[in-house]
Amino acid sequence: MKLFQIAIFSIYFLSTFILFGYYLSRKKKIGFGTPLIFNFLLIILLSDIYEIFAMTYSIPSAVHYKVYTFTEFYVLLWYFFQLNRCRIKGLYILSGILFFLLFIYVCIGFGWDFSESMLTDSYLSAFATIAIYIFSIHWFTGVFKDLPETSLLKLPDFYFVSGIIMYLFGPIFLFLLSSQLINADNEGFKDYWLINIVINIILRLFLMFGIWKIRK
Secondary structure, three states, X not given: OOHHHHHHHHHHHHHHHHHHHHHHHHHHHHOOOOOOOHHHHHHHHHXXXXXXXXXXXXXXXXXXXXXHHHHHHHHHHHHHHHHOOOOOHHHHHHHHHHHHHHHHHHHHHOOOOHHHHHHHHHHHHHHHHHHHHHHHHHHHHHHHHHOOOOOHHHOHHHHHHHHHHHHHHOOHHHHHOHHHHHHHXXXXXXXXXXXXXXHXXXXXXXXXXXXXXXXX
């Protein structure tokens, strides 16, 4: 692995612990309650701890990505359901059912080698992105309607939602092209994968800024 790649991966893993440490520090200092975004912060932390363990012992990542994608979707589904004040409940239930069926389909109907697993991950990510975009639009519409005088820049959830949107959209094309990239240049794929890592780092910055905006 190149020195530059090592540096980016190190920043990526370090940013997770900085993010969670910053959350705990702000919570202790400001004394705010548990925000809706907490579960998302928690699965990011647990996932990265597992990734460090998996990289250390060369554990295949296909299962991990599937489990994380599955968990992440339902955590975000719950986040937006609560954020949107439990409105349009039927849409959330339908999204949850459809994602579950899609998840079962890709797990049973496709192989588990790395390149094919990345491709099926893109299907799950595409569905999740479309669903989250719809939920995000619903939230933005509600904010403009219910709080017309409020600046979005003052809302912690604006940074959370913006970061999540960017984070979900970024890796889709990388996943879709993964099999071709791996077959063409297996070593060079690591360079392309850095795009996903950088997007994850940016997500953490958005989350940190949102946490900074939380008030008691």
